[in-house]
Amino acid sequence: MEERVQKFISSAGVASRRKAEEFIKSGQVIINGKKAKLGDKVDPEKDTVKVYGKVVKPAEEKIYVMMNKPVGYVVSKSDPKGKKTVFDILPEDLRTKVWNVGRLDFDTEGLLIMTNDGELTQQLAHPSFEHEKEYEVSTQEEPTDGQLEHLRTGVEISTGTTYPAQVKQRDGKVRITIHEGKKRQVRRMFSAVGLTVTALKRIRLNKLTLPNNLPVGQFIKIKKEDII
Ligand code: URA
Numbered sequence: 001m002e003e004r005v006q007k008f009i010s011s012a013g014v015a016s017r018r019k020a021e022e023f024i025k026s027g028q029v030i031i032n033g034k035k036a037k038l039g040d041k042v043d044p045e046k047d048t049v050k051v052y053g054k055v056v057k058p059a060e061e062k063i064y065v066m067m068n069k070p071v072g073y074v075v076s077k078s079d080p081k082g083k084k085t086v087f088d089i090l091p092e093d094l095r096t097k098v099w100n101v102g103r104l105d106f107d108t109e110g111l112l113i114m115t116n117d118g119e120l121t122q123q124l125a126h127p128s129f130e131h132e133k134e135y136e137v138s139t140q141e142e143p144t145d146g147q148l149e150h151l152r153t154g155v156e157i158s159t160g161t162t163y164p165a166q167v168k169q170r171d172g173k174v175r176i177t178i179h180e181g182k183k184r185q186v187r188r189m190f191s192a193v194g195l196t197v198t199a200l201k202r203i204r205l206n207k208l209t210l211p212n213n214l215p216v217g218q219f220i221k222i223k224k225e226d227i228i
Pocket residue numbers: 103104105106108183184185186187188200
């Protein structure tokens with residue numbers, strides 16, 4: 001779609017719109033080899049715009065996807081053993097653009113975020129950004145108060161002692177909120193206190209709660225503000 005060249009330059013993050021107008025006036029903006037004039041329009045898909053000799057790349061549209069991951073899918077772009085991946089669930093135009101933020105195990109269900117926003121990915125991965133991850137856990141045994149308290153205060157797993165967690169019971173299941181994300185952490189924590197996990201589902205990541213009306217295996221587009 002066509003837009004004014006100064007708008008194109010500013011939305012690409014090169015300069016403010018006023019500054020872009022100054023560049024045009026001073027003859028520093030070239031469209032397809034010709035000096036641009038104020039008000040000239042460009043089609044970012046077809047035209048080449050240069051500012052001070054450098055090609056301006058159009059701003060990339062940021063995409064945020066929330067998926068309700070099914071059990072039986074790997075969180076990976078491809079699987080050497082040919083298992084189904086969560087990317088198989090996405091249509092091709094999305095699949096090629098986004099990557100997963102964090103992981104869920106093959107046998108875990110629930111909230112998974114995919115994006116092409118590198119900044120958000122870094123923020124969510126950084127340990128200083130203490131975002132909460134909440135899981136709903138079904139167990140084979142009825143948990144005792146002692147086991148729940150043990151999960152709350154921290155348990156010894158092979159990678160060290162876990163940080164304090166929020167733990168409560170709801171509808172016969174355990175809800176646990178952790179801030180870390182070690183490999184198979186929830187399963188290992190439960191195993192360490194003598195509980196066998198029969199089903200594990202992530203229901204919240206920071207501000208974002210998995211909606212009850214998002215069926216397993218489906219996804220929706222969301223906004224960055226929904227997450228952090
Ligand atoms: N903890 C686990 O054990 N598995 C997951 O997939 C996520 C958290």
